[in-house]
Every structure is written in C-alpha cells, then in structure tokens.
Amino acid sequence: MTRLKNSQAPVSSRLTVKFAGIGAALALSLLLGGCAFAPGMRMLTSSGGGATQRESSQATASAVKEDGTTIAASTSTESANATKTVSATGATPEIPIVELDIEYVRRSQQERAENGQQHVKLLSDQPTPYAVGAGDVLQIIVWDHPELAAAMGSTPAQNTSRPGDPSSGFVVDQAGDLAFPYAGTLHVAGLRTEEIQRRLSAALGKYFVKPQVTVRMASYRAHQVYVDGEVHTPGVIAINDVPMSLYEAIARAGGFSDAADQSTLVLVRDGVSHRIDLTQMVASGLNPSRLYLRTGDRLRVVAREENDVYVMGEVNKPVSAIPNRTGRITLADALSQAGSVNAATADAAQMFVVRGALNGTPQVFHLDGRSPVAMLVAKEFDLQPKDVVYVDGNGLVRFSRVLNLLLPAINAGMTAGVLAK
Structure with a gap:
C-alpha cells in the first residue's frame, strides 16, 4: 500500500504541471492574438462593397495603357471596391468612411459658403415703408383749429409716466380704427401716415374750409421683434x-x-x-x-456651450471643446483643447470624426495624422456642433492591456505548478 501511494504522487504532480503548462500555453496563445480582444473603445472598420467615385476613377486609369487599350479591367475594379466602412453593432447599418484630404476640405468649404449665400438671399427682401397698426399712437394737428388738440389729452407728467404708458396722442385701437373729432372713425391699420393725412383732410373738408392736417407718429408700438x-x-x-x-x-x-x-x-x-x-x-x-x-x-x-464638440480616445485630456467667439472650431482646435494626442498610446493614423444624429444620416471621417500635410487638413477642416472626435489607440497599447489582464492568470497557473512540484 505504501509503495502504491508513493507511485501515485509523481503522477499527480506531473498532471498538475502538465495542466499548468497547458494553461500557460493557452494564455500565451491568447496573448499573441489579444489585440483583437483588447478592452476599451475601438473604431472597428471592415471592407464593404461600393467604391467611391475617386477610387473608381483611379482604378480605371490604372487599367488603361498609353495607347488607349484596356487591360485587366476586372482586376482593377475588384481592388477599387475595397472601401472601408464602419459599423457600431450588428444592428446598425454600415457607414462609409470619408477620407479627409485637402481637396475634400476645400470642396466642403466652398459648398458651405454657397449654401450660406443662398440662405441669406432667401431671407433678404426689400424693406417696406412703416404701416400703422393697432396700438400705435398718432399725433394729429389741424392748423388754425387749436380746439381739436384737446382731444389728444394732456401730456403726462414726467415723474408719473411709466414705460408702458402711451404717449400723448390718438391711439389706434385693436381693431385698427382711429377716432377723430368731426372725422368720425376711420380704419387706418396698414396705412402710412401720409395716407391717413389725406383721408383726414377729406373727412374734415365737410366741416372746415381747406383744412391743413399734419399726422406724425408719436409712439411705435404695433410692430415688434424679440431678441x-x-x-x-x-x-x-x-x-x-x-x-x-x-x-x-x-x-x-x-x-x-x-x-x-x-x-x-x-x-x-x-x-x-x-x-x-x-x-x-x-x-x-x-x-x-x-x-x-x-x-x-x-x-x-x-x-x-451649446455648440461644443466631444474629443475622446487616446488624448491627454478628453474634453468637450468649445468654439471661439466666431463660432468656428476646427479639428486641430479641438485636439489642442484636449491637450493634443497622447504620444505614448495614440495611433496617429487612426483619427476619426463622427457626425450625425439618430434621425439623420451619420457620417464618419478619417484622417491619417502621420503626415505633416494632415495637420494642414486638420487646421482647415471645420467641425460642426456635437461632432465626436475619436483618436484610436495603437497596437502596442492594446497588447499591453491584454497582457495586464492575462498576467494574473498566468502567474496563478505557474504558482500552482511550482507548488505541485
């Protein structure tokens, strides 16, 4: 019995060490491919169908000889169809990624300027002369007839008047009518002062000989705007x-x-x-x-503050970037407010701008920031309110994060193997 127990102990130890080695090997295999399972937010891209117009033209040009003959047209078309798309989840449709370059930025700025001009022309129109409306106060003078001035009422004292009190004069009522002695009630809403003056002169001409009437605006209260x-x-x-x-x-x-x-x-x-x-x-x-x-x-x-943009990902200080007083904020401005990209963890080739809402068509823009020309594009690319700027992490960072997650399990397996010996 004693000999049997002694013979079983090494087998158990060998099994423990074997399982520990298998666990370590499995952990290492997961570690090598761990970038695909790295924790945290990532911008996942995939190849979709549908090439852009610019890619199609480039593919066609590469498939034409100098003498005009076409070669390998099907091969160039297949290579052009490798357009990148982005998808948040399986339930959301794939969204094409627009590559940012100088030509695209210049074209977008021109389109924005043209749309603004058309919109302003739509709102612009010729101003019309002021028309009297309900609530306006008129000052009416009939020359050589001072007794008619008493109908305007006395001028309120300066210290007792309030901002809402009308000035001394004849008030146009809510129906747009004006009551004046001898002339009766006249509908004056929508008329200019010179037109009211002619109507009063005609009405008073029945009682006075060639009456001289002057009509002025005493208080403008009918037409208002709110700012x-x-x-x-x-x-x-x-x-x-x-x-x-x-x-x-x-x-x-x-x-x-x-x-x-x-x-x-x-x-x-x-x-x-x-x-x-x-x-x-x-x-x-x-x-x-x-x-x-x-x-x-x-x-x-x-x-x-209502037109801010969000900067997140591998930046030194994730922030809600605020436009300047002119309302303009570029991609470079947003990254500057976020303390620039993190040189140790960011992948400069993977900078994205996500634009759009749930009730609209979302857009995703990509910028490869490894080239100095890309900084010129970032300086000229205007962001819109509520855009999301995301800077992805590099492969080494994702590898390090997976390593930090797996090291405790590896250490535990190796410790168990050592103890089993």
Missing part, C-alpha cells in the same frame, strides 16, 4: 419707420455677450427656423445690414 439668447439686454424691440436690420437689432439688444456664438443665430419667421451664420456672411462678402427683420420675427443668439 433673446446671448445678448446683453434681451427683450422686445419696437420697429420704427427706419427698417430694422440684423445688425441694428443686435445693437439695440446691447450687442453680443462673451458667451455668444456669432455663427449660430436662429431666426424664427412665420413658424420656420432659419440658421444664420454671421461669420460666414462676412467672410463671403455679404453685408448683414442688408438682412432686414419683419414684425413678429424672433432672433435668438445661441451660446457657444
């Missing part, structure tokens, strides 16, 4: 006989505050919101003072 957001004094602004331009409305609201984004002004007109890029208008040579507001318009100046 809010990042201005110093938001509120209601009355429109007078001088057409109110975009610049004048902002100036009368106290000007932009320090947190204002001058590239995002939202004009609500007739229930439709229009985005106005004041910075792009000036850069395109358009004069914002030629864009006039109408009565009932609502102008909102958006804060820069």
Whole structure:
C-alpha cells in the first residue's frame, strides 16, 4: 500500500504541471492574438462593397495603357471596391468612411459658403415703408383749429409716466380704427401716415374750409421683434419707420455677450427656423445690414456651450471643446483643447470624426495624422456642433492591456505548478 501511494504522487504532480503548462500555453496563445480582444473603445472598420467615385476613377486609369487599350479591367475594379466602412453593432447599418484630404476640405468649404449665400438671399427682401397698426399712437394737428388738440389729452407728467404708458396722442385701437373729432372713425391699420393725412383732410373738408392736417407718429408700438439668447439686454424691440436690420437689432439688444456664438443665430419667421451664420456672411462678402427683420420675427443668439464638440480616445485630456467667439472650431482646435494626442498610446493614423444624429444620416471621417500635410487638413477642416472626435489607440497599447489582464492568470497557473512540484 505504501509503495502504491508513493507511485501515485509523481503522477499527480506531473498532471498538475502538465495542466499548468497547458494553461500557460493557452494564455500565451491568447496573448499573441489579444489585440483583437483588447478592452476599451475601438473604431472597428471592415471592407464593404461600393467604391467611391475617386477610387473608381483611379482604378480605371490604372487599367488603361498609353495607347488607349484596356487591360485587366476586372482586376482593377475588384481592388477599387475595397472601401472601408464602419459599423457600431450588428444592428446598425454600415457607414462609409470619408477620407479627409485637402481637396475634400476645400470642396466642403466652398459648398458651405454657397449654401450660406443662398440662405441669406432667401431671407433678404426689400424693406417696406412703416404701416400703422393697432396700438400705435398718432399725433394729429389741424392748423388754425387749436380746439381739436384737446382731444389728444394732456401730456403726462414726467415723474408719473411709466414705460408702458402711451404717449400723448390718438391711439389706434385693436381693431385698427382711429377716432377723430368731426372725422368720425376711420380704419387706418396698414396705412402710412401720409395716407391717413389725406383721408383726414377729406373727412374734415365737410366741416372746415381747406383744412391743413399734419399726422406724425408719436409712439411705435404695433410692430415688434424679440431678441433673446446671448445678448446683453434681451427683450422686445419696437420697429420704427427706419427698417430694422440684423445688425441694428443686435445693437439695440446691447450687442453680443462673451458667451455668444456669432455663427449660430436662429431666426424664427412665420413658424420656420432659419440658421444664420454671421461669420460666414462676412467672410463671403455679404453685408448683414442688408438682412432686414419683419414684425413678429424672433432672433435668438445661441451660446457657444451649446455648440461644443466631444474629443475622446487616446488624448491627454478628453474634453468637450468649445468654439471661439466666431463660432468656428476646427479639428486641430479641438485636439489642442484636449491637450493634443497622447504620444505614448495614440495611433496617429487612426483619427476619426463622427457626425450625425439618430434621425439623420451619420457620417464618419478619417484622417491619417502621420503626415505633416494632415495637420494642414486638420487646421482647415471645420467641425460642426456635437461632432465626436475619436483618436484610436495603437497596437502596442492594446497588447499591453491584454497582457495586464492575462498576467494574473498566468502567474496563478505557474504558482500552482511550482507548488505541485
């Protein structure tokens, strides 16, 4: 019995060491391919069908000889069809990746400028003369008949008047009518002061000989616009006989505050919101003072914090980057606010910009930052609000993370093998 027990002990030890060796070998095999299972966020790309137009043209050009004959057309087409796509999960459709280069940035800037010009032309129209409306106060003088001036009422005392009190004069009621002695009730809404003057002269001519009538605006209260957001004094602004331009409305609201984004002004007109890029208008040579507001318009100046972009991944300081006062923020600006890419962990060839929402068509842009020319592209590529900038990690970092996860298991197996001996 004793001899049997002694013979079994080495077998158990050998089995333990064998299993420990198998565990170590398995761990090492997983370690070698561990980059594919590395923890953390990664931008996974795959090859999809559908080549871009630029790739197709390049493939066709490579398949044509100098004498004009075509060779290996099918092979070049197959190589051109290797377009990269990105997919977040299996439930989401694959999204083509747009490669950022100088030509694409130049083309996108030109398209943005053209779209801005068309949008401004859509909102621009010729200002119309001021028309009297409900709530306006008129000053009416009939010369050589001072007794009619008493109908205007006495001028309120300066210390007792309030901002909402109307000026001394004849008030146009809510129906747009004006009551004047001897002339009766006249409907004046939508008329200019000179037209009201002619109608009063004709009505008073029945009682007076060639009456001389003067009609002036005493208080403009019928037509207003509302300015809010990042201005110093938001509120209601009355429109007078001088057409109110975009610049004048902002100036009368106290000007932009320090947190204002001058590239995002939202004009609500007739229930439709229009985005106005004041910075792009000036850069395109358009004069914002030629864009006039109408009565009932609502102008909102958006804060820069609402148009931030997110920078994450292998950067020194993941941050929500804020545009400057002009509202512009480029890819280089966003990376600068994030403390630049992490030189030890980042893969400069894998920088992505994710754009879009769930209710729209998302876009993914890729930039290979290993070339100095790529920094020029990053400096000129404008980001849009709520873009996501992601810098992927390099293969060595993923290998190191897998190693850190597997080392405890390897050490435990080796320790068990040593103890079993």
